[in-house]
Every structure is written in structure tokens, then in C-alpha cells.
Amino acid sequence: MVADGDRLGVGGHHFARLPIALLRAVAGGKARDLRYCAWAGGLPLEILLEADAVASIDICFSSLDIFGLPPRFRAAAEAERLPVRDWTALAMIEALRAAQQNLPSRTFQLPRGSAMMERMPTARSVADPLTGEPVGAVPPLVLDTLLLHAPRADESGNVQIVGARALDLAMAGAAHKVLVTVDEIVPVGILAGMGRQTVIYRNQVSAIAKVPGGAWPTSCLPHYVTDYEALASVLAGGASLADGLALPKDGVPIRLRKAAGISAAAAAHMPLPAVHAAPAPATVDEVMAVRLAAELDNDSFASAGAVSPLANVAYRLAKATHAPGMIIATMSCGHIDVAPSPLLLSLIEVFDAETAAAHAGGDDTYSALYQAGAVTHEIIAAAQVDRFARVNNIAIRRAKGGFIRLPGQGGMADVANMHRDCVLYVTRHSPLSLVAEVDIVSSARGLLDAEERARHGYRTSGTKLFTDLCVFELDPASGELVVTELMPGVGRDTVSRATGFPVRFAERCGEIAAPDGETIEILRRRIDPLGLRRLEFVGARERGVLIAEILAADRAVVDALAAREQP
Template sequence: MTNRAAKSLVKPNRPRFTDIEGLVAMVGQGDALGVGGHHFARLPIALLRAIASSGVKELRYVCWAGGLPLELLLEAGAVARIDLCFSSLDIFGLPPRFRAAADSGAIAVRDWTALAMIQALRAAQQNLPSMPFQLPAGSDMLARIPGASAAPDPIAGTAMGFIPPLRLDTFIVHAQRADESGNVQIIGPRALDFAMAGAARKVLVTVEEIVPVGALRKDGRQSILTRNQVSAIALAPGGAWPASCLPLYATDYQALSEAFAARERPPADNLRLPSEGVPAWLREAAKVRPETVLAMPALGRSEEKASVDEIIAARIAAELDNESFASAGAVSPLANVAYRLAKATHAPDMIIATMSCGHLDIAPSPMILSLIESLDCETAVAHAGGDDTYSAYYQAGAVTHEIVGAAQVDRRGRVNTIALRKPSGGLIRLPGQGGMADVANMHRDYLLYIPRHSAQSLVDEVEIVSSARGLLTPAEREPMGYRTGKALVFTDLCIFRLDPTSRELTVIEIMPGVTRQQIRDATGFAVTLDADCREVPLPSGDTLAVLRNRIDPLGLRRLEFVSAKQRGALIAEILAADRAMVERCIVVQG
């Protein structure tokens, strides 16, 4: 796919207006297919379902994320190859179809770093034979990225990565509006939509509304795909549901939960999403204002004793100050809670970016599941795409923190989120590294967390190094333009620091009530304890009150600390509380 001869990316000045069936007819057998939107936001669900039902086969799925779109296409047997950075169903866990395909080897999965994919799309967009990118130092990812190689920069002589163009045959995306000339308006974060549209021969768009020419100029924060970048448009109101399309409707987590649960009960082995239309309460939820939520009575727990998830969240928050720039990834409730807690208490001037840096400089709104995206979208100073923020923030070394969960970490702080080897010799596929291989070196502080400390999660040496702090000391970091900070691993038993001299993990703090022997017994390598090792401080009563009642009243952080078997019951509890709070907000707001 990456080495095929270039075909013209130039499109007519006016796209076709058609229906969803007309868009589907433009998707060819064996197409390299990119999918727009991100996470559970603005996904082209209606078009994906129609493609899945059309009988098209041999598609090469190309996207930063897999998740729900990939599951729909895999269930239809439409996919022959997968190129991605990670795949997850967020709070609902790992996508079963993706895991099954990857575990069995039935479909080739090619892992990319986010930066390599961005630069490969840009090379296609700009008609260049290759693009440079910063090497993911310390990881094994360079050898896994299709077509990537390392070579000295021809001017500076510095070792760089180079990637050939990543060309798409078809890119599908859902947007809020198009005008009658074919200009398409995207409101909110735009993920890699612009780069993928620029790298695609055909850009197929579904929209909520078609408006007269000139109407798009009246809005504020927005992004426009001009009409000469679009091939065809279909009107599809509710076309992203049960994903969100703000400011029109929020994500339907209840519908997603029911669909994901039903597929696990025989004979319903396929994902059956509802089709009756966007529920009215989700349209009202999208209109709830931040001040309405902040005025609601607390729903948080009132126990006096701090739980381990609260202790870790508060301890991470203590790492942040007014000069911090913290980025929250797509699937990281604990990080999101910690950042908001810091900004709501001792670090009001810090910058928080959510939706993988799509919402820039948000207010610390409460973590109400159905409202998180809309509140962040409303309070953000700016909206951006993943390609923009890589250039402006990550690669520039401007981000200080991005704490990321890890499946497995070794004694040298190296992470494996690609695959684990079973005792039988087979592999268990993990979600992938997303962009962590890049940003592990770019961020000032390298922070990881493992919610359940065990000898299986903390090992002597990981089999696949998906990300690592390869540039650790000032002498290694400063020539690259990166600041030097801390490298820490948080677990439910202790906190490790990556020692810059030994380049191995050392215990610097121990969780309350945990013994040193407990840590040794639960760790798969010989544990070293710092001479000044101390107990992790308990959060104050005031901090706990803000955490429980102001920041995370539903206890979303708990999802990271339960087993897969316990997750279903906890999700049901959270969804019930979420619905109750959203409905109260809707009534109060009127």
C-alpha cells in the first residue's frame, strides 16, 4: 500500500451529492480505507454499517485507531489487512474481533507510531517521496513500521526516521454540516481527518445537515474541508450515533454497553447496534452547560478512608504545577482525573489537553461520562487535529506530562502494549502503543501506571518494547530540544523511579499498609529500594472532597483497578448514576 504508484489526489471543484448507497458504491474492492473521527466521537457509523452490509471485501483498514469502526468491518469479513497505532473500546475493554484476528494471525496487523503515520500521510498529501520523523528511541517500533528506515539527516547528520507516503484509496468521515457547494464543516477536534483527506483519492462524507452557501461563515471555532477536497456527500442525520456528533448529540454509552454485552451471549456473536434513531435525551445532554453541572449536588462517595485509586490520583496530581502542560489520551480515566484534580486545587494555571490533544486548555469540568466530551469541547480554548498538536506541542517538547497505563513494564522502565506470549506459545494481542513510542521521549516527565502490581505486569524484560524512555539524561535529551524531568511508574503497591545512572527502576515510595516484602513478592525482577524510600502521603480531606464530589463523582477512575470480570457490574453502576445525573442537569437547565 505505501509503495504503490501515486495516483492523482486532485478532485473536482464540486463534490457529488448522493445518498449513503451512492457513497458505498464508490468504495472499491481492495481499497485502502481510512476512517475519520476519533474514539467515540464523530464516527461515520451509518456509512460503516452500509459498507459492512454491501459485500465489499479485501479492504485495507488504515487509521490511527481501530475500535468500533474496525469491529464493524471485521464482523462483515471485509478486512484483509490492518494498519493502525492502537485499538480499544475505551471503558468497554479490548475489541474482541480485532484480538481474535490478531491472535490467530488470520489478518496481518501492522503497527505504526502516531508520528510515523502522520508523516506518511503528509508525504502523500504533499506529493513527497518521504518525510522525516523523530526516532522512537528505546523502542522496537522502527522495525515494525511499514517502510520506515533510519538514516542521517543530510544537513545536520543527526539520525532520523524516514517514511514513504501512505496513500489512501478512500477516506470516509462524518461531519456536522456541508453547504450546497460541498464545503464540509467539522466542529470540535478533528483527529487526523485533514491529513487523511489530503492523502486520499476519494473523500466520502456523511453530514447531519446541508445548509445554504454562506451559512458556514457564521460559526466560530470550526474547520472546513473545502469543496475541492471532497468527492461526494450524503445527508445522514444521526449518522454518527451511537457515537457522538457535538453539538447535536452526545455518545450513547448505554446503547454501546448493551451492544457489547449482547455480542458475548450466544447466539449473538455479532455487534448489533441499535437503529431506531438518536434518543432525545442525548440531544439534550449535548446542550448541558458546565455551570449547570457544577451547580448540581454531589453524587460522590463519602467514606472517610481513601481508596488506592484515590491515593494514586492525588499523588499524580501532586506532580503537576502551574507550569504543567498535561495531555490526556483517549483511554485514560485515571490521568484525566488526576489532571483535573490538580487544576481544580493547587495548579489553576496548568494546561490540560484532552481527546488526544484535540481539546486544548480545558476547564476542569466534572467527569460525567455522557458529558465529558461536550463539557471539554465547550470550555476548550481551541480545537485541533492530532497532526497539528504533534507539530506544535509534542515534537516541540512543550508537553510536560502524559501519564499512560501499561500492560507490562520491565526493570528498565520499558513498556509492552503490543502482545503477550501465552504459556502455550501463542500471542495475546494488546491494544497497541498509540503514540507512546514517540511521546515517551518528547514529554518532559515520563509517567506510567500499572493499576494491579504483579509479577506478570512487572517483569525482568519485556518481549516487545512498544515504548521506552530511550533518551533519559540531559546529555541525551537537550540536543533533541527536549526538557529533562522525572521518569516514574505508579502501581497499587508503590512508586518506582527510573534511575538515570543505573537506568533501572528503584522504589522511592510505598503505598500505605504495604510492606517491602509484598512488593518483592509481587515483582518479576529483583527490587531495589531507594535509601530515602518513604510512604506515599494520604490525600487531605479537602483534596478527597474535591476528587469525589467536584471532579469524579461517578468514580470513573475505579474502572482501571478492577478485573475484566468485575468491569461489567461497575460499568452498569456508573451508567445508571451517569443517566440520573444527566437527566437532573437537563431538568435544572430547562
């Protein structure tokens, strides 16, 4: 049912509910020249690129999560073998909605301050017909085919999604064909009694195949969690992705099924290991996490981005200590108001789905939360930042020609203006990461003046950049970054030498106080016992060793929790 030249959408998000069995079937079939179109590239795009089945790419970002940048995507983009079009998340959502609602176009808030409008060939800046205000406009983004995996469908064809749903509803509405694999098919009427869920109605679904384990090695709640060990093995190279992602003969490993049934309460009552025993001095990653957490209070609504372990740690630490009333949203705002459960790699999604007050998708949370100015923080990692706090997460020019492709900006260009507080971080401060002028302005705070922000419906606070050496704040008078705090033991000369533009220091630039022992103990034992935050502080060569260490510790903890809950 997938034809040559189809504009192909893929459901799921990150390593959750990806339609791996469907993607392998498409890659091994005859359909070629596919126009890949989805919020994320990542593993699905890698599978199709390996099969040489892709003619063009339309995405907001592409990442392999903790495993880094996708090598096939990078190679294709850097060699310019096929068109890669970067979208803002909001523009893609509205284009899908235009298709879903049979409208000739939809408008959206302009990503002011960024250069993203220049990178989206179908988007235009137009005058609002009623007010004359400049807004973005985009035509319908019609998908020929959407590939989707879900935990179950009923016998009449209604499809159930549990947990975060990314852009699945908007994509299903925008697609001519919706092809779904499910882990199980249940009698009509069963879905009505299954609590929190999303249902794609049967009249939107073109075909369903029962494929138990069809998302493995990614997750499909409530049946099984992500198999990070299998992903690490496959992504390390050697065998082809198509072969490495074949479901084991015995199906999804039983330990992954048991893990899906572990409760957050079980982890809260079990002593967890820690990478550093408590009286060891605080490390730079811990100092950054504690200092970032200090930005948050009981009025904060903080959203965790696509691949931001450090930000996720800071949010949970704040909620577990001084800001119990704050709201945390994870999985790109798919799990809303989660508890500060420990960041156990295999169980993050399970715990957040369990403790969240609500499950959602990016299409509705953008409308109800981001665009409404309700989200105060999304502490965002930046690859390249300039003296004006402009960010580049798309591509960096090489001195000898060509460029290094980066993941992409995701939704940063949109939300940089929508959040009350604009907070960025760089974990390895160097002249390559802090530059005089970024190569591409993928995101920036374009609305700075409080009066102008209020007119657009947004609250106002400052802009800050945290690094492993210091803290910068954007000076509203000059529009440039100024150092206001130094990391413990770091001198001004060190910061100046490591920065690619002349550094200004605030008159009262002091040193960040070392975290107290109680906070460090909570961070190490309760919030981030595996030390996931460390992944953002190492280079590519060290990452493999660290991931292996984390995976071994994760398995030991998950196995112990599963044995306790399910003897």
C-alpha cells in the same frame, strides 16, 4: 464508491463522530479485501471484521474505550489470520502528510528506546541529508477512500467539524475519495458565522449524503452525545454489530440531543453524587489519583491519552486544587486548555469542547506541541513494564505458545522522549505486569542524558512508575527502577513478592501520606463523582457490573442537568 481492495481510512476518534451509517453500508455491501488504515481500530474495525471485509490492518492502537479490548480484533490478531501492522502516531502522520503534499517521503523523529521501527515495514532510519543525524523516513500513505461523518455541510459541499478532529485533515488530504455523511446541510454562508470549527473544503470532498444520526451511537457535537447505554448493549454480544448499530426508527434519542446542550457551568453549580461519601477512608484508586496529581504544577502541560481515566482525574484534580495555571489537553490533544469539569461519562466531550481555548487535531498538535517539547506530561497506563522502565502495550507471550494481543502503543513510542516528565502507571501490581524484561519494547525513554535531550530540543526531568503498591523512580546511574515511596499500609516484602525482578529500595523510602479530607471531597464530588477511575482497577469479569453502575449514575445526573437547563 468503495471498491474491493481499497485502502480504507476512517475519520473520527474514540466514540466521537464515527461514520457508523457509512461503515454499516460498507459492511453490508460487496466491497471486500479492504486494507484498513487509521490511527485507531476500535468500533469501526470491529464492524468490518464482523463482515469479513478486511484483508490487512494498519493502526496505532485498537480499543473499545471503557469497554475494554475489541474481541474481533484480538481474535484476528492472535490467530494471525491477517497482517496487523503497528505504527507510531508520528510515522503515520508524516506518511499521510507525504501523500497530502505529493512528496516521495517525509522524515520524523526516531522513537528511540522502542522497537517500533522494526514493526513498521515501510519506515527506515536514514541520515539527514544536511546534518547526518539519524532520522526516521516514511513513504506516502495514500488512501483510496476515507469515510467521515460531520455535523453539517453547506450546499456547496464544504464540510464542518466541531471539536477534536483527530487525523481527519491529514487523511482527507491523503485520500483519492472522501465520502462524508452529515447530520444537516445548511445554506452557503452559514458556516462563516459558526465560531470555532474546522472546514474540509469542498474540492476535497467526493460525495456527501445527508444522514441525520449517521454517527449514532457515537457522538456528533453539537447535535448529540455518545449513547453509552446503546454501546454497552451492543458490545455485550448477542445481536450482530450491524444490526445492533442500526439507528432507532425515531432517530437519535432526544435525551442525547438535550445532553449536547448542557453547559459546564450547569454541572459546576449542581450538587453531584459521589461513589463514596466523605468521611469514608481514601481508597487505593483515590490515593493514586492524589499522588499523581502532586506531580503537576502551574507550569505543567498535561495531555490525556486515549483510554486513561486515572490520568484524566489526576490532571483535573491538580488544576482544581494546587495547580490552577496548568494546561490540560484531552481527546489526544484535540481539546486544548480545558477547565477541570466533572468527569460525567456522557458529557466529558461536551464540557471539554466548550471550555477548551482551542480545538485541534493530532496532525497539528504533534508538530506544534509534542515535537516542540511543549508537553510536560502524558501520564500513561502500561500493561507490562520491566526493570528498565520499558513498556509493552502490544502483545504478551503465552507460556504455552501464542500471545495475548493488547491495544497497541498509540503515540507512546514518540512522546516518551518528547515529554519533559516520563510518568507511567500500573493499577494492578503483579509479577505479570512488572517483569524482568518486556516481550516487546513498544515504548521507552531512549533519550535519558540531559545534554543529549537538550540537543534534540527536549527538556529533562525524571522517569517514574506509579502502581497500587508503590512508586518507582529510574536511577540514572544504573538505568533501573528503584522504589522511592510505598503506598499506605504496604510493606517492602509485599512489593518484592509482587514484582517480577529483584526490587531495590531507596535509602529514604517512606510511605505516601494519606490524602487530606478536603482533597478527597473535591475528588469525589467535583472531579470524578461517578468513579470512572475505578474502571482501571478491576478485571474483565468485574468490569461489566461496574460499567452498569456507572451508566445508571451517569444517566441520572445527565437527566437532572438536562431538566434544569431545558425544562
